[in-house]
Amino acid sequence: MPLTTYLDAIREAMVEEMRRDPRVFLIGEDVGSYGGAFKTSAGMIEEFGAERVIDTPISEVAIVGAASGAALMGMRPIAEMQFIDFITCAYDMLVNFTATSRYRVGSGCPIVVRGPAGGGTHGGPFHSLNPEAMFMNRPGLKIVAPGTAYDAKGLLKSAIRDDDPVLFIEHKFLYRRIKEELPADDYIVPIGKANVRRSGKDLTIITWGSMIYVADDAAAELAKDRVSVEVIDLRSILPFDEEAILNSVAKTNRVIILHEAPLTGGAGAEFAARIAEKAFDYLDAPIKRIAALDVPTPYSPPLEAFYLPDREKVIAAARELLRY
Amino acid sequence: MTSPTPLETHGLTRENLLEIDYFLRLTRTLEERLVALFRQSKVIGGLYRSLGQEGESVAAAYALDYALGDVVQPLIRNMGSILVAGAKPSDIVKQYMAKADSPTRGRELNIHFGHPARDGFIGQISMLGDMIPVMAGIALAGRMQKRHLVGMAFIGDGASSTGAFYEGMNFATVQRLPLVVILENNGYAYSTPTSKQSAVRSLADKAHAFGCASETVDGNDVLATYAAARRAVERARAGGGVTLIEAKTFRMKGHAEHDNQSYVPQSLIEEWSAKDPVVRFEKTLVDAGIATAADFEMIQSRAKREVDAATDEAERSPMPNPEEAARGLFAGDGFWEEQR
Numbered sequence: 001m002p003l004t005t006y007l008d009a010i011r012e013a014m015v016e017e018m019r020r021d022p023r024v025f026l027i028g029e030d031v032g033s034y035g036g037a038f039k040t041s042a043g044m045i046e047e048f049g050a051e052r053v054i055d056t057p058i059s060e061v062a063i064v065g066a067a068s069g070a071a072l073m074g075m076r077p078i079a080e081m082q083f084i085d086f087i088t089c090a091y092d093m094l095v096n097f098t099a100t101s102r103y104r105v106g107s108g109c110p111i112v113v114r115g116p117a118g119g120g121t122h123g124g125p126f127h128s129l130n131p132e133a134m135f136m137n138r139p140g141l142k143i144v145a146p147g148t149a150y151d152a153k154g155l156l157k158s159a160i161r162d163d164d165p166v167l168f169i170e171h172k173f174l175y176r177r178i179k180e181e182l183p184a185d186d187y188i189v190p191i192g193k194a195n196v197r198r199s200g201k202d203l204t205i206i207t208w209g210s211m212i213y214v215a216d217d218a219a220a221e222l223a224k225d226r227v228s229v230e231v232i233d234l235r236s237i238l239p240f241d242e243e244a245i246l247n248s249v250a251k252t253n254r255v256i257i258l259h260e261a262p263l264t265g266g267a268g269a270e271f272a273a274r275i276a277e278k279a280f281d282y283l284d285a286p287i288k289r290i291a292a293l294d295v296p297t298p299y300s301p302p303l304e305a306f307y308l309p310d311r312e313k314v315i316a317a318a319r320e321l322l323r324y
Numbered sequence: 325m326t327s328p329t330p331l332e333t334h335g336l337t338r339e340n341l342l343e344i345d346y347f348l349r350l351t352r353t354l355e356e357r358l359v360a361l362f363r364q365s366k367v368i369g370g371l372y373r374s375l376g377q378e379g380e381s382v383a384a385a386y387a388l389d390y391a392l393g394d395v396v397q398p399l400i401r402n403m404g405s406i407l408v409a410g411a412k413p414s415d416i417v418k419q420y421m422a423k424a425d426s427p428t429r430g431r432e433l434n435i436h437f438g439h440p441a442r443d444g445f446i447g448q449i450s451m452l453g454d455m456i457p458v459m460a461g462i463a464l465a466g467r468m469q470k471r472h473l474v475g476m477a478f479i480g481d482g483a484s485s486t487g488a489f490y491e492g493m494n495f496a497t498v499q500r501l502p503l504v505v506i507l508e509n510n511g512y513a514y515s516t517p518t519s520k521q522s523a524v525r526s527l528a529d530k531a532h533a534f535g536c537a538s539e540t541v542d543g544n545d546v547l548a549t550y551a552a553a554r555r556a557v558e559r560a561r562a563g564g565g566v567t568l569i570e571a572k573t574f575r576m577k578g579h580a581e582h583d584n585q586s587y588v589p590q591s592l593i594e595e596w597s598a599k600d601p602v603v604r605f606e607k608t609l610v611d612a613g614i615a616t617a618a619d620f621e622m623i624q625s626r627a628k629r630e631v632d633a634a635t636d637e638a639e640r641s642p643m644p645n646p647e648e649a650a651r652g653l654f655a656g657d658g659f660w661e662e663q664r
């Protein structure tokens with residue numbers, strides 16, 4: 001079986017959905033003949049034409065706004081941000097118009113906004129964003145962040161088929177580094193379902209995106225000392241799989257929440273609060289969060305490495321929790 | 325020997341003209357050095373060339389008076405403009421190499437540095453269009469502080485499609501702020517041709533939406549660009565408000581080093597390569613009897629010496645200490661006050 005990269009999985013999901021459903025189209029900057037800044041949409045304009053693979057001016061508000069208008073008319077737009085950081089330029093449109101549409105006036109606005117996110121590539125303050133938390137407190141958007149090629153494809157299909165707007169966060173560090181054998185048949189990964197990547201009994205790591213690999217590494221290292229770590233890949237951040245989180249905490253009694261975005265006000269704060277509210281009796285140790293520093297993403301490699309969570313930080317936190 | 329062609333120099337002396345040539349050569353030489361460092365993986369992150377656009381960057385920025393507090397705001401392809409404003413080549417190389425003693429101490433990329441009140445230039449953020457409102461604010465403060473400074477902002481054909489550009493231009497124009505905006509029409513925004521960016525016949529026509537002055541200039545003609553910028557700067561300083569100048573030029577390289585610009589027709593590249601602004605400017609000076617090949621050789625060897633020295637200094641500089649990443653977010657922790 002040939003291996004599919006995380007990047008190709010995203011393209012395959014778009015292509016298969018566009019073949020299946022004539023309402024689906026792609027809109028964004030340089031997505032057409034150039035095939036996207038990361039070549040995510042390479043070959044798509046050749047197959048679907050410029051009517052369905054639409055190059056836009058550098059106008060993020062127009063991209064998200066036009067996608068939303070088209071969605072109200074029954075289309076199923078996929079709006080690409082060249083880097084997910086530029087969604088901040090269309091934040092107003094997305095959180096005010098798109099996300100609130102169904103609740104305010106009963107008009108669902110099924111768009112997917114997708115684009116490359118995340119750090120570790122020396123992209124500096126404006127090409128490294130992990131945007132989930134800035135949307136969590138603005139109800140109306142679903143937020144997913146796949147870490148595997150399988151989930152990237154399956155979740156993007158779910159997102160396109162979903163009747164509400166979905167923010168699809170791609171980790172660009174994974175684009176060409178992750179390759180997997182994927183099923184030949186159509187499949188989806190449901191939004192809102194976590195995946196237990198590794199099952200264990202002493203400690204749970206709840207994480208998503210590229211941090212699942214940091215969690216895997218830490219778990220493998222801890223296993224050498226006979227510490228059994230459960231790794232939960234949340235995959236969907238909103239809605240999130242509360243049941244999977246609580247079940248795991250009930251089993252291991254210790255939990256680390258690991259994410260790449262800054263600590264304070266990060267998505268992990270919500271998960272920690274939910275655990276404290278609903279699983280307090282199961283906890284043998286404090287809930288621990290490992291996240292980036294509370295600063296903009298610095299560019300220089302030594303600074304960025306210090307800023308980002310890594311395996312050592314997770315292992316140190318695990319050892320601390322195991323002392324309880 | 326043919327007799328010299330008389331040249332309109334728009335008040336520029338021979339020294340000025342040779343200094344402009346020096347900045348052109350310095351920009352090109354420094355950028356070629358950055359390419360070499362990029363290929364050795366010493367430049368961290370992307371490298372965005374300004375080959376073929378050095379003329380308008382340098383000529384427009386040369387129309388400002390930094391002693392009066394004027395401020396220039398480059399985008400990624402306007403390294404020449406900040407060299408004119410006084411940026412040190414060693415600081416630029418250190419920025420690209422993400423060094424501890426670079427102006428941003430490794431936090432920011434390439435030419436994203438500079439303080440408007442201290443340096444005479446201000447680094448951009450990546451979000452295209454955002455700098456136009458910021459430059460309006462700089463011009464506004466200058467007026468409130470009763471200084472007669474002028475702001476100059478560079479913006480691309482692509483970036484002029486953003487909402488921030490329109491809001492900033494409109495605000496600056498209704499406020500009659502001393503702002504000159506150089507809208508570089510270099511043919512492409514990444515892979516997108518200008519025709520798919522804006523439907524106006526000339527990008528200078530966007531001025532009609534704001535009600536500001538405008539003109540279109542051949543951005544590869546150094547003297548014409550200088551003259552247009554000078555007129556706009558004088559208008560701004562005299563209280564005449566905003567001018568939008570469309571500088572027609574061409575991006576001779578891909579969007580960044582990774583992009584081989586296969587989407588650009590070869591004929592366009594050939595056409596514009598014959599209009600190289602540096603070659604053209606030097607030929608004009610020779611034809612007018614103002615300078616000789618020997619002058620340019622001296623200028624070129626000075627540029628090379630300075631770039632060599634800047635590179636040596638940057639290569640010797642340390643990388644930042646990792647722990648520094650946690651500091652300098654707010655005033656009061658002393659990080660930015662420490663000497664480097």
Ligand SMILES: Cc1ncc(C[n+]2csc(CCOP(=O)(O)OP(=O)(O)O)c2C)c(N)n1
Nearest residue numbers: 082086450451452480481482483512513514
């Ligand atoms: C708001 C925003 N959207 C997208 C980008 C990604 N991007 C970086 S440069 C670029 C093209 C810029 O074209 P132009 O403004 O014409 O300047 P040029 O590169 O031609 O000098 C794009 C799309 C960005 N930096 N900011």
